[in-house]
Every structure is written in C-alpha cells, then in structure tokens.
Amino acid sequence: MLRNGIKALLGLLIVLLFPASPSLANDLTALEEQREVRLWHSYRSAELAALQEVVERFEQMHPHITVRMLNIPHDAFASRLTSSIPRGHGPDLFIFAHERVGSWVPNNVVVPIDEKPVPVDLDEFLPETIEALTFEGRLYGLPLAFKSTALFYNRALIDKPPKTTDELLDVARRLSEPDAGRYGLAYPADDFFFHSAWLFGFGGEVFDEETGLPSLDTPGGQRSLEFVQDLVLRERVVPQEATSALVTRLFNEEAAAMVVNGPWFIGDIDDRIDWGIALLPEVSETGRRATPFLTVEGVMIAGRAREPELARALAAHIAAEGSMTRATVGRQSVAWSPAYDDPLVGEDPVLRAFREQLPFSVAMDNRPAMQAVWEPARGALGQVLRGGDPEAALVRAQARLRAAVREAPETTSPLPYVVVLGLLAFVGAGAWAHRASKSAAATGGLRAEIRQNRTAYAYLAPAFAGLLFLVLVPFAVGLAIAFTHHEGGEFSFVGLANFRDILFGESYGVTDPLSFYFTLVVTVLWTLANVALHVTLGLMLALLLKEPWLRLKGVYRALLIIPWAVPNYITALIWKGMFHKQFGAINGILTSIGLEPVSWFGSFWTAFTANVVTNTWLGFPFMMVVALGALQSIPSELYEAADVDGAGRLQKFFRITLPLLKPAMLPAVILGMIWTFNMFNIVYLVSGGEPGGSTDILISEAYRWAFQRQEQYGYAAAYAALIFCILVGYTLGTRKLTGGEERA
C-alpha cells in the first residue's frame, strides 16, 4: 500500500517537474493512425521494472504509439544488433553501454542522435556522460545511467571509511587474518576493470593523450602494479584469485571489511550486513584520487530505423522524464542532472556516493582499440599477482597490445586467386569423375551405376540439401572472408596475407604461449586428454551398468547423465570455485588428507588439469550414453560362446567387446575429437587462459581476433580456416589408419 502511494506521488511529481516539451508532444498527439516503435534492451530485475514503467507512461501520453520492447540476453545482444540492423530487421532504438559506439559507427549500427533536433536540453545531462557517448564530434545516443566502482564497507567493522591508501592499508592490516580467511579488502585484483582505479590514481594511462596509441607501460602504470602486488602478496590484505562470487561471499560472511565494487553489487549483499558506501580513497603517493573506469548506458538510435522521429521522442522521454523512476525504482545513477535536485534522489546515500565518484572516474575509450586492451592488461595483472616483475609484465602487455593492433596488410587483386581456384575445382572434379567412372566401369559405367543407385540418392537428398544450404554456404562465405582484411565496416582483399602472418609472423617466438605453434600443441594435448578420459570413463561406466545382477540400474544411469543435462555455464563456474587455492573444495580435500594445497591456476600443468577435469565431468555422460547404445550391437551369443571356452573378464573385454564396439563407437570418438578441438568456453570459464594465456586453445584466438581485437574478421576467419585444415588433415590421417573399416 505504502509503495503504491509513493509511486502515485512520484508520478505526480514527475509530471510537475518535467513537463514534456510542448512542440513535439503536440506533433505526436496529432498522430492519426497507430504507429509502432521498437526498443531493444538487456535490462534485468529492478532496472527492467523501471524501464517498463517509464515506457508505459509514454504510451499513456501518446495513445497512438505502441512501444514494442524486446529484452535480449546480454551475451547475445551485440551480435544480435550487428547482424540484424544492417539487414533492416533491427529496432528503432536500443540501450547499450557507450564503449561499443566507435565500432558501430562505420557499419551504421548506430546513427547520431543529434542529426535532427532532440526534444530535450542536452546541457541538463551530466557532462561526463555526454562526453562518453560522443565519437568523432557527434553524439550517439542520450545518456541514461553511469556506472563505476566505489568503496563498500561493513559498518560493524569500520566506523569511518579510509580517506587515503595509507589509511586503507592501516585499516586493512588490522582487520586481515589471511590464514583464517579474513581480509581487510576484497575485489577481483586481476581484473583490469577493477584495477583501473589504482592505474589512474597512480598517474598511469591506457592511451597516450597526444598520439592516441596504447601506452600501458608508463611509470604510473608500473607503480599501480607494484601497489596491488603489495596488497595481495606482501601485505596479504586482499585475497588471491578473487572472483566476484568470492568477493560477495566474503563480504556477506563479514570476512571482508571493504570491497571495491559497483552499484550492481548492492543486490547481492545480505540483509544482515550493515554497510556503507564511500568514495574510493586518495592515493597517498600521488595525492590523486583512485579513479575507476566509467561506463555510460545510452539509449541510441539504430541505423535504418523505421520510425526515427518516434525513436528520438521515446529516447528523450526515457532519458529525461523517466529519470526519476529509473533512479527510485531502478536504483540507477541517472545522467539527467535535474533528478538530483529531488531529495529522493539527491539524498539517497548510494546514488549520492556514485554521483560523487563520477568526477573521479575515466570513461572507457569508445574507440574499437579499447577492446584490444583488456586481455593484455589482464595478462599483466595475472603475471604480477603470481609474483612476476611489474616492469617486465607491462613491457610484455604493451608488446601483446601492439601485436593485436595489427596494421592492415596490402590489398591485392583477387584475380589470380580466382583463376587458381577455378583450375583447382576443374582438376578436382575431373579427377573425381575419372576415379568414379573407373571404379564404375565394372558395373557398366558411371551413368548406369548412378541410375542403379537411385534409391540411395533419394535417401540422401533431403539431408544433403539441408547441409548444402545451411552449412556449406556459410562455410564458403567464412572461407572467402579469410582472404580479406576487415576494418571500419569494409572488407578488402589481401590474398594469403592473414595466413602468412599467423604461420610465419614474427610477433612471438615459437615457444611463447601466444604463438600459433605453442597454442596448437596445447590444443592437441587438450583434445587427446579429454577424449581419452571421456571414452575411458564413459565405456567403463557403461560396462559396469550392464551387469545383469545390478539393482537400480535406471537410477544410476539417470544420475550419471546429470552433468550433461545441467547448463554448463553454471556448473563450469562451480568447478572454477572448487579449484580456488584457499576456499575451494578440492584443496580442502587435499589438506584434509595431509597434502599441500595447490595453486591451481598458478602454473600451466595444474591449470590445464583443472580445465580437463571440468570438461571430463561435463563430457563423460555423453560417451557413456553412446557406449550404452553401442554395447547393444554386440550379440550376446559371443559372450556365451566365450564363457563356454572359459574366457576371463579381461579376455572377453579385449577380444570381443573392444573390437566389436569399434564401428559403433568410432564416429562418436572422431566427432568428439573435432568438437573438443573447438570447445573453448570451458577453458574461458575455468582457467580463462591463465597463466599468461598458456592454456588457451586455437579457437580462443579466432574468437579474440573477431570480437576483442578491432573486429579483424578476416584474420579470425583465417584462424578458423587453419583449424579446419588441421582437422581435415587429421581425419584423412585416421582414415588411412583405419582404412579397412569402410569395406565392411
């Protein structure tokens, strides 16, 4: 009841405070027919509720306008926008963070909002947020909300938040008991997003102000790395390998007195905790305040929007009139400055804290180059937090960054390639026809044989048609892209340059974890280890479950396929947690039987093992199911005969089961190899490539070039094409080895 009352009051207040701009409102209310405007977003929970409320009010104000909202998962949102907007199936407007703007401008995913007059006073937005959405002098979207980190603290443990890093260290030392799992401060120290506060506080930078080029290796950057190395390794006031899940857990168990985190953290804090929020401290050494990254969410007009006018009106409504609802219901730090004049917003302790942090924050660069920074920067942090030298780590990160920001290869003419391709196709087809007609000669010529096998072709036709159209066409497109260079929305033909750079490039030595050849070896190891374990475990369990006297077989089987059934996004992260050095269950077991705890993600082999264990857990049920089916293909008479001959268990296994299982199991094994070769999400979720990118597999690189390094689709496609060639080579090799299998 009270809530509804407040809501009604708010509505009234909003109408009084922010009357809609009259001219446009008149235009829109004069609409005769029903018009529709489409808005895409990825908001959740309170923010979603607030947005819905704001949009509903807009519809009430303009009865002739229907707003169709589509709520898309964040992980699929960017790809959805980039695939649908250029095809004309996009929305009219969408809500996204500012940092992608630079990559979207060239392909018209987003258009400037100030093309036509916007029905709102742009000077009323907080200037930092307008600046973040500006790219090459134009404004792309109206700022809705801004997000940065600040300092959360537990009031029961700390009465006054520290003002400087020296004070922070004093308090943290007093409250830390690392061996008992208690820490003064907790935050994901190896995450560059969180580290940015210290980086800028120590005077470091990401891009050089004058040249605009990446410059991670400055003295300030180095000092910031030394500082976190002290926090984590020497003073031990910050936990190691802290994921955001661990940070939440420690804060909720009162085992972390302070946390560096953003507004999204509030929903995770337990009700029992009495917490406060404050500005990040001043760095004592430099006198500058710790300055975290800033993200600004904007509502943007899509390219090829059908209703750009309505979209602009709705955008203005959400950004300005909707700001009170978004602040009070959605708990957003809104960018519309008049909202802070209202005590409900201006005196809210959380909103006030982030508003105070805003001048001490740095908007992430919205040029595509920014996306290439994360991985090298995270690599440097990881290296330093494993005890590496900060200076060396930065030099390495800078080198990686330079390799990622690759210069465009020279454009060449596609003509010679087309000629060669045509010749190859011609020769290939000729050779095939020759071979086929030779083998068919015995049965009366190729034509006759094709006619004879009409049934076979009829059986094949549907599957083949589908395959041809839906797989081979996109595949051919992908292959063609491998010969191009993509920059700023345009593809230029570069011949074999991408392949040359991957195979013979000189950015890294062969033994460097980032070189193609090192990654290839890791990928092969990863594939072999996984498939061997999947098949062994799957087959063993299937054999055990076949025992005729066994009770509750069905229950065992059903319980054993659970790892396959549960979405692996959540279970892989649970495994990552179980491998945590200090708080994980696996080291818990090790120490309880008197062994030393292992720092799983500290060295290549242990991190690799963690990945393999997780993927084995995820993958054995599939092989078990395949093996269960395959075992049925073995006639039981053979075992009976073997029993009569007095054969033992092992003999029966090696002489009957294994050889007869081969035809039914082999397809799953070969395909399992191919899938595992390209299965990077488990590596990504568990070790994240640590240490130093060494546990990454080939496909991760393709992914990075496509989505994290300035959208070099050509280079990524070349990676994919190489992976493809390797796999084709492998399959041809195994077919030679098992050549007899075909002639059954």
Next chain:
Amino acid sequence: MNRDPSSFTKVLIYLALTVAVMVAVYPVLWVLKMAFSDSQAFGLSASLIPERISGANFKALVTHTDSDGTWLFGRHMLNSVVVSAGTTLLGLFLACTAAYAFSRFRFPGRRTGLMLFLVTQMFPGVMMAIPLYILMDILGLLGTLTGLMLVYSITAIPFCVFMLKGYFDTIPRELEEAALMDGASQFVIFWKIVMPLAKPALAVTALFSFMTAWNEFILAATFMNDERMFTLPVALQRYVGDYTTEWGLFAAGAVIVSVPVVALFFALQRNLVGGLTAGGVKG
C-alpha cells in the same frame, strides 16, 4: 555372462558406481542450493546446506508474465518443447535415411559424401552466425520456430548420420536379404526391420538432437523478434548480465531446464539397453 561375479567384486562395482554418482552430482548440489536460496549471490559459501529454503526463485520464474498478461514462462517452455521435439523428429528422419544410404549402398560419391558430412563439423561455429542470419532472412524464416528447427537439425545431422551408419553397419545384411526374398520393398525393409533393430542408436541420436536444440540460446536470441517466441534458454540467459548474474534465478532455471532432459533419458533408456537386438540377431 550368466555367471555372477563374487560378492567382493560386486561390492567393488557398487562402490565404484556410488563414487561416480557422488562426483557427478556434487557440483549440481550447489546449483540446487542456489536455486532454493532467497538470494541472488553465487552460492559459494562454506556450507552446502542453505540456511533458509525458499521457493521464491522458482515461483518468480514459473509465474513470469508480460504486461499483456501472456504467461511467458509457459510460452517459452512450449516453444522449447516444440523446437526440440521438431528438431529431434526432423533430425532423426534426415539422419536415418542418409545413414541407411551410406550403410547399405555403394554408389559413386559415397566416400566424398561421408567426408562432407564430417567436414561440416570442423568449421568453428563462432564464424557462422552472421551468414546463417542472412540465409534465414533470404528464406523468410527469421522469427519462426521452423527456422530454428531447421538450423538445429542440420547442426545435429552429421553426428546422427555417423552414429546411425556405424550402428546400421553392425546389423547383419542377411536379415534384409531374407526379407527381399520374401518380396518386401526397400522401404518396408528399412522401416520394419532396420529401424527397430537400431533402437539403441536411435535413442542416442534422439537424445543428442534434443539436447542440441534444448540448450542453445545465441541463435535463438538472434533469430527471434518477439519475446513470446523466445525459447527457455534465451529467457534463462537473460539473468546473466554484464557485471553480475542473478544466480538464484539462473540456478532455478537451470534445474527446470535439466529435469526434462533427465526425464527424457529415463524414458529412452529402455530402448538404449536391451532392445530387440539380442532376439533379432538370432534369426
């Protein structure tokens, strides 16, 4: 096979299976804990037992409706079931016919064709999303469940074809030859003799096709233009945000998504083990 092993071996086998089940289930217990908690934090606390058990996450998920009062959870579940069942049927149909051709006929282009089926699995899927989108657009299948079914079943086909071909190869041809003598047509042989004998492999491929469609969210989120057309995994993935995830809801959703899979497997496993094969081969 008729001799029972010693009771010592039996105990060992039970022990091994129990350990395997414990390892398989332990991480999932954390999912259950998160699902039944009343918080949205990732439940990595010290104890596996939740302090408060709450069905709030499940309730929020199951009662999810949109502003027009459409019961979205029901729609999403229905879409998922339709797409997955459709994928399974279509995939099985396409795969069975193709696999039968590969197994029983020796025709020009057979080896090349087999290789082609395998080759399609080798190109990393990451690179295919945009060309697929354009194709779906040209076909006019964007935003339809049919489009999704088509893409999923084609994705699943190569495995199904290989699995079934491998299994068909183990079925003795004598059975079919005998039927041919009796005057049965190719189709009758395929439908009445080969298919029932291949039940275990059909069960495996059915489960596999179903899973291909059941858990996919990227393509589903890219092709569908209306919230009511989303599948369950798309709706579930929306709880994963840029900075943080509503783990309680996600875990509850993960449980809801897993239950039908385990149930389907439970129903299928009768065919998976002890089908008609043993009897059939004797003939």
